[in-house]
Amino acid sequence: MWWLNARQYESTDDAFIDARTASISSQVSGAIVDIPVTDNQLVDSGAVLARVDDRDYRVTADQAKAQVDQARATISNLDAQIDAQQARIEQAEKQVTEAQAALTFAREEDVRAQDLVKKGAGTQQRAQQTASDLRQRQATFDGAEVNLVVTQKQIAVLKTQREVAAGQLEQAQAAKEQADINLARAVIVAPTAGWATKITAAKGNYAQAGQALMMFVPRELWVTANFKESQLTYMRPGQRVEIRVDAYPGHPFRGHIDSIQAGSGAAFSLLPPENATGNYVKVVQRVPVKIVFDDTPGVYLGPGLSVVPNVKVR
Numbered sequence: 001m002w003w004l005n006a007r008q009y010e011s012t013d014d015a016f017i018d019a020r021t022a023s024i025s026s027q028v029s030g031a032i033v034d035i036p037v038t039d040n041q042l043v044d045s046g047a048v049l050a051r052v053d054d055r056d057y058r059v060t061a062d063q064a065k066a067q068v069d070q071a072r073a074t075i076s077n078l079d080a081q082i083d084a085q086q087a088r089i090e091q092a093e094k095q096v097t098e099a100q101a102a103l104t105f106a107r108e109e110d111v112r113a114q115d116l117v118k119k120g121a122g123t124q125q126r127a128q129q130t131a132s133d134l135r136q137r138q139a140t141f142d143g144a145e146v147n148l149v150v151t152q153k154q155i156a157v158l159k160t161q162r163e164v165a166a167g168q169l170e171q172a173q174a175a176k177e178q179a180d181i182n183l184a185r186a187v188i189v190a191p192t193a194g195w196a197t198k199i200t201a202a203k204g205n206y207a208q209a210g211q212a213l214m215m216f217v218p219r220e221l222w223v224t225a226n227f228k229e230s231q232l233t234y235m236r237p238g239q240r241v242e243i244r245v246d247a248y249p250g251h252p253f254r255g256h257i258d259s260i261q262a263g264s265g266a267a268f269s270l271l272p273p274e275n276a277t278g279n280y281v282k283v284v285q286r287v288p289v290k291i292v293f294d295d296t297p298g299v300y301l302g303p304g305l306s307v308v309p310n311v312k313v314r
Contacts, residue, residue, distance in 0.1 A: 054186035064176035
């Protein structure tokens, strides 16, 4: 009867509580002005863990904002100049039309005056006056045309200046975004709910960018059990597991297999075995199996605590 019952289970004492612990570090440099948490304190997601002096970053963010405002003002000024230049173009076009009409009239007057002189019905003075007026109207028309071309080309110049100002605005916005990011990074918050532990930061210390300030243990815990490869024959994800923690004897927890690692632990080690070289000695490999709790344990559990899982495989 004992054998019939025991063959339904697989167990190992090579198991422990596991979690994705994180090293909380400062992403900006500065003096630490506040550590509002203490060792092993449970905090919620987004809770403040540390504050770095942000006065320099705030000044940089204000300067970046001023540059953005200045670039926007430059673009608005150029837009107004382009609108005004467009009005000047319309005015120049009307001046060309007016000069064209005056030139046509002067040309017709000159033709009539020259014809009268030839017939002896007009005076030489009148003919000379109309010829002079024709030359003046021609010069006025040519000047109006040149002025129209100049005003039209000025639009392209203003649009080019606007493109340069738009590029400066994008550059200023990128600098402002980076300054705002650095300012926000002066406040270090918890990435998720969990425990702040192994705190090495202290108020008054100078934190370098990337310097570890504390360790953080999230509330999401599971069991990593290293079963022998010969124990995996009937083991499948979803199977029920009885979890016994050494810290709480007589207090079993319920769980189930979440996944089985695709490869032995040795295959992912720093120096994986190379069986094709040297002498070969067969060693039973162990494969990590992830086991999750069905319910929140309700007691203190931390990474590294010893566990004995008992998996029902049949």
